[in-house]
Amino acid sequence: MTTGQPSPDAIVVGGGIIGCTLAYELQKRRIPTLLLEQGQIGREASWATAGIIGPPSGEDLPPHRADLAERSQKRYEGLFQSIAQDTRLDTSYLRIGKVLVAFTESEVEMAQARVNWQINHGFQASWIEPEDVREIEPTIPDNILGAYYTRDGGGLTGHRMTEAVADAFRNIGGHVMEYTAATGVLLDNDRVTGVDTPDGPIHAGIVVLCAGAWTRFFGPSIHRALPVAPVKGQMIGVTPESNGSRPRHVTGTISGGYVVPRVDGTVAVGASLEHRGFDKRVTARAFDHATTLMRKVSPALLEAQFTSAWAGLRPGTDDDTPIMGPVPGCKGLWISTGHFRTGIQLAPGSAVLIAEAVATGAADPLLEEFSLERFA
Ligand SMILES: Cc1cc2nc3c(=O)[nH]c(=O)nc-3n(C[C@H](O)[C@H](O)[C@H](O)COP(=O)(O)OP(=O)(O)OC[C@H]3O[C@@H](n4cnc5c(N)ncnc54)[C@H](O)[C@@H]3O)c2cc1C
Incomplete structure (x- = not known):
């Protein structure tokens, strides 16, 4: 670890809605977490978004995607309450149906x-x-x-929601580094040891890639394709x-x-x-x-x-379905991305699935449906 930097147990790469909600859920489970963002929090897809959330269009989704969407929507009210306790920032949510x-x-x-x-x-x-x-x-x-x-549901302003989650994360002890790009994943044989940055390596035993449309650029550092x-x-x-x-x-x-x-x-x-x-x-x-x-x-x-x-x-992604779960062959490396048109909608459920699996070591069977392995 470089002097002056935090020593987290987990590093989340990418400060969009997916990375911020996950970092918050990890920190709530008492896993000291660092959120790395190459620019500013919530300024990419999670800024451009229409921000619509609500009951899923389950009738035209495969069952696992409908299940994730259902869990996420049912989780949203709890997330809003939790954020309200941990930050004064407004999530901008309009529950207008x-x-x-x-x-x-x-x-x-x-x-x-x-x-x-x-x-x-x-x-x-x-x-x-x-x-x-x-x-x-x-x-x-x-x-x-x-x-x-x-x-049920309504709309929110993506960057305001994302900033509110990031602030809640900070206020419960999480650490955020903006303008800090992860330039690659560090491995010791088949185990992740952290990420590289232009200012030097940052070490942690758990790394989660939530870099949105840019996630595939981590492929070369782990010698496998990340098809986003x-x-x-x-x-x-x-x-x-x-x-x-x-x-x-x-x-x-x-x-x-x-x-x-x-x-x-x-x-x-x-x-x-x-x-x-x-x-x-x-x-x-x-x-x-x-x-x-x-x-x-x-x-x-x-x-x-x-x-x-x-x-x-x-x-x-090729099948319009998120990629979530452990990255096979790289112990300690996880991925949560590819949420395509419904990342705001799916953020709470996705964050809980990954955070629970990381914290308990027992993955919900639903995660298997989103595995990177389906593209192998
Ligand atoms: C026009 C539009 C309308 C949409 N409407 C809706 C909607 O109504 N409802 C809905 O649910 N979804 C909607 N979506 C989709 C939703 O916005 C996305 O699925 C979601 O924002 C993706 O979140 P993310 O965190 O994965 O990606 P992003 O928000 O893009 O965040 C990824 C972050 O990773 C950072 N990053 C990348 N590489 C690195 C690196 N090497 N090191 C550090 N940081 C890095 C980026 O800077 C970025 O901030 C819409 C999207 C768009 C564009």
Whole structure:
């Protein structure tokens, strides 16, 4: 260890929502943890995110992904309470529910299947006939066949939530180093001993890679592929001038695409899905996608003042499923990434799965479904 640096038992690499919630859960289990972030906490995908959380779309997910999403959503309330005890920072969460409209018969079927799945799994959800939808969400146009509606969940501002978790982690004794990149994993034969940084090595017997879209760059240091790739998402922010044109709920189509009211009065609209490597430039495509969506689900927003546009890189995998668990052949090395389009949603459940396995040495069988081994 370099002089002046902490001597943690665990190092979490990556200060996005996945790394921060995991570091917090490890520290809560009395494992002294260091969180390393190459830039600032919560400034990558977890900043660009739409930040929607809520009951999972379990009807169209494989059972293990539905299980993780269900556990995460049920865990969120507890996480908010825990954070509130450990920090004064606001998580920015708006518990406003979600309305997703259906325009075609197949979308009606999809929406009704979602309602049934969620009710069967203990969530609140209902199907709303077209004549009743505008009572719940007056900004939606008339030409719809009905809507899925839930009062559960809502939206949060990703970087504020991530900063709040990181601050809670600090306040219970965790250590955060920003502007410190891990440049590789250190191994002694098949056992992890820490990470390298430009300022020298930092040693720990447990390292967890939560570096989002950048995780694959650790592959060479452990002599194996970490198949995570960036998937660009662009959004725009608008500020409605009247309350009448501001959606009351997270609003969208059942097939995807959302407008998300935020605590600062803006509404986030998007998001695109693009394979452009590590290119984070905002392009005209952000507007193309957003205006099409607003025209469909919330046309009054087309008159709202444009305030910002942004892009971020989701951590994608070949099967759109996170990679979580121990890294085979490297004792003490773990990975939690690849949460793609639902990393905010899945963060609490993912953090608990890994933290419990690290703390107790007994992994929940669910973790096996997310193993890196499936790409071997
Ligand atoms: C436009 C958009 C909309 C989205 N909407 C939603 C949504 O509504 N709901 C939802 O659940 N999800 C949504 N997502 C997905 C979600 O935001 C991501 O899945 C989630 O933020 C991923 O979190 P992460 O911590 O893995 O990655 P990141 O937030 O990208 O964090 C990874 C961190 O690792 C750091 N890092 C990388 N390499 C190193 C290194 N060598 N050393 C130290 N640090 C390193 C990076 O700087 C970064 O801060 C959206 C994403 C985008 C882009």
